[in-house]
Every structure is written in C-alpha cells, then in structure tokens.
Amino acid sequence: RFGTEEQKRRFLVPLAGGEYVGAYCLSEPTSGSDASNMSTQARRDGDGWVLNGTKSWITNGGEAGVYLVYALSNPNVPKSRGITAFLVPANPPGLRAGKKEKKLGIRASSTTQIFFEDCRVPADAVIGTVDEGFKIAMATLDGGRIGIGAQALGIAQRALDESVRYSKEREAFGHPIADFQGLQWRMADMATRVECARMLVYRAARMKDAGQSFSKEASMAKLFASETAMFCAHAAVQMFGGYGYVRDYAVEKLFRDAKITEIYEGTSEVQRLVISRHVLR
Known part of the structure; x- marks a missing residue:
C-alpha cells in the first residue's frame, strides 16, 4: 500500500514466500501507547539517513530479515507530523539486537530491544513520504x-x-x-x-x-x-x-x-x- 514497486520486489516477495520474517519497530522504552512520543532520531546525511535510538518489545528482534523502523525526522513540528518510516535490512552496521526478553507467554517468538547506533540507510529505504510515517x-x-x-x-x-x-x-x-x-x-x-x-x-x-x-x-x-x-x-x-x-x-x-x-x-x-x-x- 505504501511501498514502491522496487521495495515490494525486494522485501514483500521474500516475506510472502517465507524466506524470512519481518519486525515492526515502533515502541520505545518511554513510548508505548503514546507512540508518537518517540526519541529515535533520523538525521539526513548526504544522500541517505543516519538512525540513532532504541526500540523496545520488538517481535522477531534479532531474527528478522527486514525491520520497519519509525524515527523522528523533523523535530520542528509536532511529533506525529515529523516521523518517517524506513525499511532497514537485517544486520547493517549500527543495528544491534538486545537480549531476548524472558516473557510470561508466547515464548516461541523472540522479543528484544533493537539498538540503532549511527545506523546508515540509503534514501530509498524511506517507505511512503518523509515526515508522514506516523500515518x-x-x-x-x-x-x-x-x-x-x-x-x-x-x-x-x-x-x-x-x-x-x-x-x-x-x-x-x-x-x-x-x-x-x-x-x-x-x-x-x-x-x-x-x-x-x-x-x-x-x-x-x-x-x-x-x-x-x-x-x-x-x-x-x-x-x-x-x-x-x-x-x-x-x-x-x-x-x-x-x-x-x-x-x-x-x-x-x-x-x-x-x-x-x-x-x-x-x-x-x-x-x-x-x-x-x-x-x-
């Protein structure tokens, strides 16, 4: 619905074919239900972006083939209007999964934190429109x-x-x-x-x-x-x-x-x- 044809070819086809699973990175240590109150930053750098921050409660963390990541890209507007969504392939430099949480239930799936430490992604990693990721x-x-x-x-x-x-x-x-x-x-x-x-x-x-x-x-x-x-x-x-x-x-x-x-x-x-x-x- 929101991705380009190239993004669909690159990510949706292998996801649908079961080659790997995805992970949804929205929640953070201090923003759960108040999802727009995130701290993870996306900073423009040349022809790409640099991500920094921490995501929490990520299902398939450390095992996913692609991460859908939401980050604050425009700090000068209300947060819900300055968030961009990124498709980040597994294991780029600067992306690290934390330890697996010891959960009450659904123990067959991994749940971890995901850390972004100067994680560089290209411009075509943006899904949808810049600053409209919260939609x-x-x-x-x-x-x-x-x-x-x-x-x-x-x-x-x-x-x-x-x-x-x-x-x-x-x-x-x-x-x-x-x-x-x-x-x-x-x-x-x-x-x-x-x-x-x-x-x-x-x-x-x-x-x-x-x-x-x-x-x-x-x-x-x-x-x-x-x-x-x-x-x-x-x-x-x-x-x-x-x-x-x-x-x-x-x-x-x-x-x-x-x-x-x-x-x-x-x-x-x-x-x-x-x-x-x-x-x-």
Whole structure:
C-alpha cells in the first residue's frame, strides 16, 4: 500500500514466500501507547539517513530479515507530523539486537530491544513520504489488530475445546463434571463469547478486504476477542483445578499466552479510546 514497486520486489516477495520474517519497530522504552512520543532520531546525511535510538518489545528482534523502523525526522513540528518510516535490512552496521526478553507467554517468538547506533540507510529505504510515517504506523496497527483478534480467538476456542473435553472425562461425586450446572453455565458463557468474538473478527477482516474504513471495527474485534481469550483461559484453568496449573495440560499455556493479546497492538484501554472517538464523532 505504501511501498514502491522496487521495495515490494525486494522485501514483500521474500516475506510472502517465507524466506524470512519481518519486525515492526515502533515502541520505545518511554513510548508505548503514546507512540508518537518517540526519541529515535533520523538525521539526513548526504544522500541517505543516519538512525540513532532504541526500540523496545520488538517481535522477531534479532531474527528478522527486514525491520520497519519509525524515527523522528523533523523535530520542528509536532511529533506525529515529523516521523518517517524506513525499511532497514537485517544486520547493517549500527543495528544491534538486545537480549531476548524472558516473557510470561508466547515464548516461541523472540522479543528484544533493537539498538540503532549511527545506523546508515540509503534514501530509498524511506517507505511512503518523509515526515508522514506516523500515518503508516496507525494504518498498520489497524490491520494488525485484526490479526491479534484472530490470535485471541484461537486461544479462546482452544480453551473452550479443552474444557468441554475435560468436563466429559473428569468425574467427581460419581458423575462427569459436565453434569454440574455451574460448569455448564460457565461453558455456555465461554461458547457465547467465542462466537461473538468470531463474528467481530470476521466482520473487521471482511471490511478490510472490501477496502472499507475498518478502524473502529478492528478495535472492537481486538478488544472483545482478547478479553474473551483471557476469560476463557481463566475459566479453563479454574475448571481443570490443580491440573490446570501444571504444564502437563495445555490450559496453563493458554492462560499465559492470552494476556499479551490485551497488551500489544494497542492495550484494551487504547482500543476503548479508539472506539469511543468513532462513536462520538
């Protein structure tokens, strides 16, 4: 959408072909939800740019084949109007990944800081227009929220599936625990929330594919699906009892993995802010 034909040929084709993964470098140690309040600098130097700064919480850090980096390129205007996006190939001089974070969940993907120390990139590394990168960042997050909603939906569905299976196998007081009304109602709530989340995610994805405005719908899908993932994972652990607290069963992992869906691509609080702004227009 924003890249040149040459950038698409160079980066999009191998990304789509699975030759390597990408990394999205927006957050910093002191700017998370307030994404435009970044400190990473992009300074013009001859026919290129020099990047300096630190990015935090970077998925695929140290393993990506290309980094999409946002940096402050014009300090003389409000920050949201002076940010430029750059496509930076892996391992140029001046780009360094920090140690892998020891995370609560999603441990199969690396998360690191990325350090830029006089990292020189050519002029054709700019994606879109100079000083208008923040628009790209926000548009990218809208689409990414649908993906996180889908991730959360999968976690919630698995938690429900595991709970249904376990409730039919586990017996207490001479009956499968599926016979107890309290657990039946809990699974009814889980199933209802899962289906609601599914419809919200599918609607947002359909609107995106149709080229319609979908920012509000993406935030709704991400908000509801992520909170459904937490609800269902918590309910599953509770239903499993002590077995839900050990690694022999999948639900403890689902519980750990669910939490991040309420945080990245915009916290639940940010999603509510986005939704309310659309509602109040």
